[in-house]
Amino acid sequence: xxxxxxxxxxxxxxxxxxxxxxxxxxxxxxxxxxxxxxxxxxxxxxxxxxxxxxxxxxxxxxxxxxxxxxxxxxxxxxxxxxxxxxxxxxxxxxxxxxxxxxxxxxxxxxxxxxxxxxxxxxxxxxxxxxxxxxxxxxxxxxxxxxxxxxxxxxxxxxxxxxxxxxxxxxxxxxxxxxxxxxxxxxxxxxxxxxxxxxxxxxxxxxxxxxxxxxxxxxxxxxxxxxxxxxxxxxxxxxxxxxxxxxxxxxxxxxxxxxxxxxxxxxxxxxxxxxxxxxxxxxxxxxxxxxxxxxxxxxxxxxxxxxxxxxxxxxxxx
Amino acid sequence: xxxxxxxxxxxxxxxxxxxxxxxxxxxxxxxxxxxxxxxxxxxxxxxxxxxxxxxxxxxxxxxxxxxxxxxxxxxxxxxxxxxxxxxxxxxxxxxxxxxxxxxxxxxxxxxxxxxxxxxxxxxxxxxxxxxxxxxxxxxxxxxxxxxxxxxxxxxxxxxxxxxxxxxxxxxxxxxxxxxxxxxxxxxxxxxxxxxxxxxxxxxxxxxxxxxxxxxxxxxxxxxxxxxxxxxxxxxxxxxxxxxxxxxxxxxxxxxxxxxxxxxxxxxxxxxxxxxxxxxxxxxxxxxxxxxxxxxxxxxxxxxxxxxxxxxxxxxxx
Numbered sequence: 001x002x003x004x005x006x007x008x009x010x011x012x013x014x015x016x017x018x019x020x021x022x023x024x025x026x027x028x029x030x031x032x033x034x035x036x037x038x039x040x041x042x043x044x045x046x047x048x049x050x051x052x053x054x055x056x057x058x059x060x061x062x063x064x065x066x067x068x069x070x071x072x073x074x075x076x077x078x079x080x081x082x083x084x085x086x087x088x089x090x091x092x093x094x095x096x097x098x099x100x101x102x103x104x105x106x107x108x109x110x111x112x113x114x115x116x117x118x119x120x121x122x123x124x125x126x127x128x129x130x131x132x133x134x135x136x137x138x139x140x141x142x143x144x145x146x147x148x149x150x151x152x153x154x155x156x157x158x159x160x161x162x163x164x165x166x167x168x169x170x171x172x173x174x175x176x177x178x179x180x181x182x183x184x185x186x187x188x189x190x191x192x193x194x195x196x197x198x199x200x201x202x203x204x205x206x207x208x209x210x211x212x213x214x215x216x217x218x219x220x221x222x223x224x225x226x227x228x229x230x231x232x233x234x235x236x237x238x239x240x241x242x243x244x245x246x247x248x249x250x251x252x253x254x255x256x257x258x259x260x261x262x263x264x265x266x267x268x269x270x271x272x273x274x275x276x277x278x279x280x281x282x283x284x285x286x287x288x289x290x291x292x293x294x295x296x297x298x299x300x301x302x303x304x305x306x307x308x309x310x311x312x313x314x315x316x317x
Numbered sequence: 318x319x320x321x322x323x324x325x326x327x328x329x330x331x332x333x334x335x336x337x338x339x340x341x342x343x344x345x346x347x348x349x350x351x352x353x354x355x356x357x358x359x360x361x362x363x364x365x366x367x368x369x370x371x372x373x374x375x376x377x378x379x380x381x382x383x384x385x386x387x388x389x390x391x392x393x394x395x396x397x398x399x400x401x402x403x404x405x406x407x408x409x410x411x412x413x414x415x416x417x418x419x420x421x422x423x424x425x426x427x428x429x430x431x432x433x434x435x436x437x438x439x440x441x442x443x444x445x446x447x448x449x450x451x452x453x454x455x456x457x458x459x460x461x462x463x464x465x466x467x468x469x470x471x472x473x474x475x476x477x478x479x480x481x482x483x484x485x486x487x488x489x490x491x492x493x494x495x496x497x498x499x500x501x502x503x504x505x506x507x508x509x510x511x512x513x514x515x516x517x518x519x520x521x522x523x524x525x526x527x528x529x530x531x532x533x534x535x536x537x538x539x540x541x542x543x544x545x546x547x548x549x550x551x552x553x554x555x556x557x558x559x560x561x562x563x564x565x566x567x568x569x570x571x572x573x574x575x576x577x578x579x580x581x582x583x584x585x586x587x588x589x590x591x592x593x594x595x596x597x598x599x600x601x602x603x604x605x606x607x608x609x610x611x612x613x614x615x616x617x618x619x620x621x622x623x624x625x626x627x628x629x630x631x632x633x634x
Contacts (some may be wrong), residue, residue: 035386095552095576102634135565146408149553149577235404235412241574253543256582259412260466263580265573 002317003112004033004298008050011043012297014216020108028063028074030317032292033057033110034135035305037164037243039103047105047127054111054315055103058125058134066119072199074122075137078102078272089308094268111295113317123271129278132292135314136285137274139166143173144277145269146240150262152177152215159210161229162219162243163190163201165288165312171199172283182210184228189254189309193287207232217242235259242266288312320429320634325367330613335611337425342433343381345391347634349609350374350427351452352622354481354538354560356420360619364422369633371428372420375442375451376512383436392454394438395419396587411585430634440588446595449609452631453602454591456483460490461588461594463557469494469532476527476563478546479560480507480518482605482629487536487559488516489600494576499527501545503579506626510604524549534559552576559583605629 003017020027028036034056042049055078061069080100081093101110102117125134143166146152158178160171163185171183171194182200184207185191191201202210207228214237218229221243231241239261252300277283290310293301293315305313320334337344351373359366373397376388378386397417398410405413419434420426443453460483463469475495477488480502488500488511499517501524502508508518518528524545531554535546546556556578573580594600607627610618612634622630 093550145577235409241570243574253558254581256580257560257584258582260462260582260584262582263573265570265575265577265579267574267577 001115002295003052003294005023006043006050006053008045008048009237011053011298011302013298017112018135019114020112020116022116024065025118026074026122027062027070028057028059028064028115029124030057030059030113030115031111031131032135033315033317034139035301035313035315036139037166039306040302040305041057042104044069049104050116051103052108052112053103054109056103056135056138057115058131058137059110059115061122062114064119065288069119069122070308073125073131073134073270075125075134075266075275076117076123077121077141078104079268080107080118080121106306108154111298111315118293119312123275126275126279127161131273132289132314133278133285136288136312137278138175138268139169140274140277140283140285141269142242142267142270143168143170143269144273145266146170146174146242147177148269149264149266150215150238150240155179156214156217157182158217159213159229159232160184160217160219161225162217163187163194163222164219166242167217167219168194168288168311169225169283169285170188170217172197174217175199175278176277176282178215182213184210185307187309190311193311197284204228213237215240219243230255230261233259233261237261239263285312289314292316318430319612320369320614321371322388322400323360323367323370324506325365325369328370328615330615334429334542335527336431337429337433339433341382342353342435342456342589342626343391343438343439345374345376345393345434346376346377346379346380347427347430347432348390348448349452350418350632350634351456352618352630353456355443355621356481357622359421364425366421368420369425369427369429369432370420372418372428373455374432375448376427376432378439379431381436386436388449390442390451391439392442392451392588392592393419393434393440394458394585395421395455396585397424397438399434421440428632440441440457440592443592443596447603449606449631450595450602453600453601453605453629454595455585456486456490457490457591457594457600457602458582458586458588459559460487460586461590463487463491463559464494464588466581466583467532467555467557473531474499475532475534476546476549477501477534477536478542479534479538480511480570481502481536484534484536485511485605485628486600486602487534489514489532490594492516492601493594495532499530501527504626507628510628513604514601514623521545530554532557536560547572547578550576550578552578554578557583602629606631609633
């Protein structure tokens with residue numbers, strides 16, 4: 001089959017990849033797959049991954065143990081637990097210490113014609129959601145992990161650092177929960193888009209004008225973003241971390257103790273609320289699509305993904 | 318009066334200090350005052366403090382607007398709010414942005430014959446608590462800030478890093494809340510003391526044998542302590558920070574996001590539960606007293622405080 005293969009050093013387009021097969025899992029034909037910044041990290045060596053990257057997708061079940069699934073249009077949760085440990089037993093496969101993760105950890109991903117996943121990871125996409133919108137279910141689910149982890153008071157304001165693809169989705173999800181959402185970023189065009197959705201956009205250069213918030217989301221994945229975020233939290237407030245890419249650097253936790261701040265890491269989230277939000281048209285994603293590429297133009301796609309004003313780049317498989 | 322005075326560079330014993338006077342506040346004659354590691358930081362330049370340091374004390378009210386208070390034996394909360402802002406209005410003077418802090422921030426402390434505090438900061442010490450035990454009320458209150466900030470499940474275990482004076486008090490308070498408490502430290506003698514209180518002591522060199530916990534308290538104030546603590550938290554667990562002295566250093570927050578860890582900073586705590594715990598003999602403090610010095614032997618006292626096997630050093634004023 002056609003697909004992108006990362007050998008640990010270089011990403012290559014190949015047409016000779018075998019169609020994947022995993023005992024007891026569904027075989028899915030990929031329609032669209034989205035580029036996430038985690039993919040960029042993986043191609044830099046994160047998790048020492050080798051194989052087919054990519055974890056955001058919409059596809060059609062081509063084969064499955066449960067025959068009723070065949071032909072269904074699906075999206076899929078990316079963590080596959082061992083099914084035996086205490087985390088799996090309590091529904092927390094996302095934290096199973098023996099898990100594999102689609103296109104991230106010891107499991108081939110979706111930048112290819114086919115992938116496999118256990119049936120329990122699949123969610124059927126309702127008719128009201130288009131194929132390409134479905135690509136956004138996985139990152140929207142990651143945004144819904146915030147209310148999963150933190151009690152958000154609806155009569156409060158929330159501040160987000162980072163107007164990237166994830167920051168823009170988080171802003172929309174948080175708008176469902178909070179009185180007012182402020183998004184800090186470096187990109188006028190992206191902030192303008194957020195303004196159209198009823199979110200207040202503020203350029204990073206004007207951050208000094210912004211006061212302190214009870215809830216702050218760090219979605220830049222940079223140390224400077226982290227420091228700015230900490231500086232804008234009220235005593236006893238919440239800093240929600242939404243990026244795995246924070247690199248080691250000088251960091252003084254003294255203000256966290258003095259101001260009794262809660263820092264909460266959040267990662268993958270629940271799919272059903274993401275599907276519900278898209279079905280109900282509560283979240284707009286099509287304006288976020290910057291360009292669609294075929295797989296064999298992957299080099300252009302990743303270059304486009306890195307451009308300043310790009311939001312979402314998608315592969316049409 | 319006699320007292321220790323820090324001019325921003327050097328600590329000196331003086332006998333010519335004026336008796337303090339603050340409009341509307343109580344004048345307190347100090348009986349005992351404890352050395353806290355925050356005092357060490359202050360003498361290194363923390364908060365740019367100058368004046369009389371020290372914030373842990375037991376004293377007798379010598380004068381006060383409310384005459385009934387005169388002659389009473391008291392301990393005192395160290396944060397003095399402005400009384401006008403929203404934090405003060407909601408009982409959170411500890412987070413008032415305009416606060417002064419006894420011996421720490423723009424307010425003379427207790428390493429002297431007298432200090433002053435607003436009456437609302439004072440708590441009368443019940444008869445069952447001795448003078449010298451009363452010195453421990455303030456740091457025990459800091460330990461009670463943990464259950465104030467974090468929901469602790471009583472049928473869980475808790476791990477503490479740091480067998481210093483604060484770590485030993487936290488271990489005792491946590492023993493009231495948790496099924497089992499494990500204390501990691503470098504000092505056999507201190508861990509032995511903890512074992513006598515029903516706490517499991519483990520030498521840092523054996524930390525690899527220790528598994529992961531839902532609740533971990535970082536009370537070493539070092540970056541290596543922080544890293545070890547993070548490595549011993551279960552997914553979705555809690556890291557409770559209990560030291561303001563963490564210096565900036567390489568720090569990767571990626572495991573916090575991947576494992577969805579909650580980090581919670583905690584600082585000064587409520588006095589009433591600390592007084593109640595001492596009154597009920599739930600917490601043992603006299604075994605923690607290493608040596609008692611008069612004020613004019615302050616150099617020896619601070620040297621003693623720095624020694625490996627020292628726990629608590631106290632001034633008898």
